[in-house]
Amino acid sequence: MDWRSVTFDWNRARAFLVTAEEGSLSAAARALKLAQPTLGRQVEALEAELGVALFERSGRGLRLTPSGHELLEHARLMGEGARALSLAAWGQTEALEGEVAISASDAYASYLLPPILKRLHAAEPRIRIEIVVSNDLSDLSRREADIAVRNVRPTEPDLIARKVRDAMARLYATPAYLDRLGRPGLAAGYNAADFIEIDANNSLMRLLNTQGFSLDQANFPYRCRNFTVMWEMVRKGMGVGILDDRIGDADETVERAVPGFEPIAFPIWLVAHRDIARSRRLRVVFDALADGFSA
Template sequence: MRLCMDWRSVKFDWNRARAFLVVAEEGSLSAAARALGMAQPTLGRQVSALERELGVVLFERTGRGLSLTPSGLDLLEHVRQMGSAASRVSLAAGGQATSVEGTISLTASEIYSAHLLPPVIARLRAQAPGITVEIVASNAAIDLRRREADIALRSFRPTQPDLVARKLGDDYARLYASRAYLQRVGPIDHPDDLARADIIGFDADGQFLHGVNTRLGLRLTPGNIPLLTGNHLVQWELAKQGLGVAMFPDSVARREPSLVPVLPELPPMEFPLWLTAHRELNTSRRVRLVFDLMAAELSRL
């Protein structure tokens, strides 16, 4: 059952909502207590009080952690927006939003850097023009602990205790090709039809081939992959130019009118999106501002 109520009728305690938010993002009371620097029993009481206040169950215990109930998932988006708005209001109230200065380094995969980050950066530039933005477009996991970047958009949750992360949601990767290419090779209505298609692969060591065959139930061979490149943007242009079928995230490919899904009935390859930063996030006004803005904007995208 989804959480449906008149929010204006609820006496909302932000401290309890913040406790709920951190527990949801950390996945357990113990991890959330460490992140907030408070006692675990106190944190647990705040979450329980919020559940009583709203009249819903927000978490279910799963093994050694916690998972959100449907009501908890619904509330999470509201609380995330409240948290981002609270940060922006706090900065604006002190006349600080436009006075935040310095450099912020953001890292994401090549395709996300090129297609998802620009509208976020436009919003950031409008809100905090004193911040200089460096974008590290890399498919490798840039080391935040060594300050190779300040904030990372990743497809995995960090395990290092000195990093903090917020899950933005899930993305899905599918096979895409240009309309012109599909007209040339003929319709691909069955997985076996891929045998006459050219696949644009990531690597020469077979990991891409193994992953696609295993997760999508295909039977592709190295002979199906005449084009190889580890650069996402090169793959993107090759597919747009009608040179083959490639794997792209839906959040990007569905915005490109020249590309269409190939075998859309196949289950997509699902992966999470995590926004990650060093714990300096808790003390740096600049990093907090950018982190919260990115979380809000990317969640909408």
């Protein structure tokens, strides 16, 4: 059969693929930013076009039929091909203009990115930057962002990474708060202090207790997974928090807490899709970020 004579609607195949991956029409509709009835019609149209049932209802979700399982891998291959085509088309330009999406955590997006991007804009004013604020890993293969600032090295084979520095996380509090505590010089003197936890797994408490502290849940009256909000709580004198020392040391409203505390080292990686080599615009932004974070 001549492939040029075949007519096929990729939107329907994409609707099938995302519905299979998400497990329900409602979740797939949110992922594709479509109305659920529209998505449902696309799946039904593909079933009618192929002459097979792709899903059967199971409780509140959908379950693939045997035919659906058999065709899913073909749909995935089509999806990878479509993404590769999109990435190649996006990258085939040498013009230093257009949009670049950068994914970064809330703290880095708030405190470290702005001066870097200000210098970049002065040098290349036709490049527009979108900041994707997320403390989770953005999927660069799916174009959730073009470049990501991460604290872990990627393992995906289609991504490249450059380690720009080893950062140090330290404990901070306001001078007034430390004065109220009596400015203890040892970790044991902080048994009556309030700390701000940064996740639901009590990771900060466990970390500090390995360094001579003796803390329990009573020492953590606040928990916040947003570093920017946590930092504002520290600045308001609500307790002790931990943050990258490039941010903490630059803030005149706080100072380092706990003399002798061993800072926590963690890497900063810049990550991008391998197709960055085809786009001068992306390379310029990537290099500007590398220079800014490593300075």
